[in-house]
Amino acid sequence: MYRVLAIVSVLFIAGCSALPEQGNAKVVTEPTKQANSRPELPLVEPAQPSQARQAEAAQLSQLLENGELTDEQRKIALYRRGVVFDALGLPSLASLDMNRVLEIDPAMAEAWHYLGVFYMQHGNYNSAYEAFDSVIELQPNHDYVYLNRGLASYYDEQYELALNDFADYYFQEPSDPYRIAWYYFAAYELDAGRAEEQLRQQLEGVPADTWGGLVVRFLADKASAQELIQEAFSDINSHEDLVSRLCEAYFYLGKKAAMTGDTETALNFFKLTLMTNVYPFIEYRVARSELYKLRATLTD
Structure with missing residues (x-):
């Protein structure tokens, strides 16, 4: 049994630190410009499924089949495999594993969070709200729950609720350009003029020489589409x-x-x-x- 526990621990640590392979694809250094100065949209090869993650999913599946795991070990292995499935673009398999995790431990906030994201992506907003509310009840300081509950409300066209959650998320780190962007998107649906004014004010706290900083400068009409593609x-x-x-x-x-x-x-x-x-x-x-x-x- 100690050997099994050690394998689970090693797989969990290795999985968290693994990076996708770079493959053999060449890196394009800059986009092509058209004569009218508008950048030609660059078409590059899509990201390839990580071989390391595929191998990890196979190892975890093998481990789960041997029947020697305790409930705690099975929970960890199922959760990690669900994370890997999600990163490989297999959300239905990930959600199955997260549901199995919750059968073992209904108080695991991260499993509820993954399910909430899954439901949000598939337009099942009521289930998403229930999942995210469970996360908040179990772990009120969760790093991303307000962002993702805000996304569920935003695409459910509940813009005031979305703005409240995006505001909570924004004020945790006001210099984060992506928090600013989502706050802006929800505010724009309620009052476009005020949202644009707030965006210009919030930009003052964002470094202009970063990729994220350029993204929000583009949204605020302080940078062009060509600059965004070029950068x-x-x-x-x-x-x-x-x-x-x-x-x-x-x-x-x-x-x-x-x-x-x-x-x-x-x-x-x-x-x-x-x-x-x-x-x-x-x-x-x-x-x-x-x-x-x-x-x-x-x-x-």
Whole structure:
């Protein structure tokens, strides 16, 4: 039994520290510019499933099949495999493992949180609210629960509730550009003019020479789409870094286009976001919700 426990511990630690492989894809150094100075949208190979994570999922599955685990060990192995499945873009398998974790330990806040994200991504907002409320009850200081409950409210078009949660998340770290961005998106739905004024004020606390800083400067019309795409290619060390940057760039270009009424352009940007396959990023997780929202607008 000690041997089994040791294996679970080693797998859990190794999994938390493992990085995706860089593969053989070449890193593109800069996008092509068209004659009209608008950057040509760069199309790069999507992120590839991590071989290390696939191997870890296989090892954990083998471990879970041997039947020698205690409930605590099984809970840890199931939770870790669920995390790996989620990172590999297999959310249904991840949710099955998280439900099995909760059968063993209904008080595990992280499993509730993963289920809440799963429900939010699939438009099951009532179940998402219940899951996130369970997280808050069990772990009120959870790092991301207010962000993700805010996302559920935002895509459920409960904008005041979303703004309240995004505000709680924002005030935990007011210099974080991504917290500012989501606060702005919810505020914009309630009062566009006031939201834009607040965004300009909040920008003052964000370093302008960072990638995230450029994202919110773009949202505030302080930087162009060309600058955003160009910067996505700067100081990149791997193909994975580049695809991750482009996942964010495409998404925020799409949000900006949608907010200015350019629905067709926004649809294309959100499709490009999904084509990156950067499964763990918020931008990837909600890009499909943005597509559904825009298509409903076109139908109306």
